[in-house]
Amino acid sequence: MQDADGEWPSDIDLLRRHAAGDSEAFGELFRRHRDRLWAVALRTVCDPEEAADALQDAMVSAFRRAGDFRGDSAVTTWLHRIVVNASLDRLRRKASRPASSAGDEQAFEAMWAHGTDPAPASDTRLDVDAALRILPPQQRAALVVVDMLGFSVADAAAILEISPGTVKSRCARARARLLPYVAHLRGDSGATGGNRSASESVSPTQGGDA
């Protein structure tokens, strides 16, 4: 989808084309960002099936509400905001359903067994994913956006629709709470062959208030 002059269109160009009726533009825009958006959804809801639903909800919402985009933030910020909201909505809906520990266990298993990645998942990733589950959703969303995706506090505030101070405070609490669960991974970041038994130290039952 290159322009006549060979330039790739910007995100905002694609969104404008979409709003103007171009049938290809939104797909191009969404495909550009969907891997990162998937990471946000998966790490916020901690369940591949729920994450897929959240990402789908978000995509449809963004498709239909492109007219809402006011240009006061980057298109990526807007897309991430919609995905975070869809993810938190999914979690709220899930929380309002009758909870069963078996279902939770299944979701946990599913996350570990989700082996469609071309590259083998590193132990570090699995351990971190498991550890993230101990965090309250709002703290987790903040930590994912800032520490894992590398957004600035200001951008994170726009994505999460909270003040920068609240972003900092949620991230700080999340880091403190996470530390006991990931301490064994220090110096092992990104490497494979981490201590397998380390995952056993991560237990949601230990996730009391820090």
Added chain:
Amino acid sequence: MSGQMTHLDLEVLAEFRAGLIAGRRGAALAAHLAGCDRCAALDTELTEVSALLAAVPPPTLPADVANRLDMVLAAEVAERANYPERAVVSPSRARRTDGRFAGWFAGNRRFLRVLAPTAAVVLAGAGYGLSQIGGSPAAVSAGAPAVASAFPAAGAQTAPNPHSLRAGTAVGRASFGVVASDTNYLPGTLSKQVEAALAAAHESTPAAQAPPQQLAACVLHVADGARLALVQSARYEGQPATVIVVSRPAGDTAWVVGSGCSATSEDLLDKATLPAGISTP
């Protein structure tokens, strides 16, 4: 904890590192850190949490999820191509309808998941499940009588109604079924053959199948918002073709399109005008 009162709480330390604690209290914390190996070590560990998180390789979007998103998006695009007035939705309107859309997708997510591996169709009526998915339309009842009908429900939903159009039934409006037929339509007798097919369709309701994605987009393009009286997979001069009967107050039109028909071009093989009201008994 009584023996650790002099040491810093992990959360306090994290808030200090996040720049949330300043002034005299901040200075006191900094002074404590400078003189306490234990708290300094904890502080180091804490900063490493962020580094560790940043270094975790990102997950890959699974292929089945990617396929599913592509299909849902294609349905959205086809839907909008047919109803461009939905292209820009006002914020208040969007919020009101979003819940209903979200409900529809939630109710059908398992269905969509099943669908995902095949390059099939997403255009289902809200509350009207697809009878079958995947495969070619011609696969159904090859020897059945050469008659077909769009779903009656689909006809009702496609009746012009600007309110329902914006009220969240958008997906439903795109619903129609394709019926397989062994009729070989011919140039000289097209309108007579279509009339016979319509008449037969009123007498019995044959099994209809969901259209493949490209055909769904094609039909929506041809119908251009009007009611669909018939979508039939048949032959025209011996070649595979789709007969689409579009019903308008001024009269019905039968379109015969080839396999190249899509959201943007008809691949028109033949076209016939039928008497007004022929598709409604």
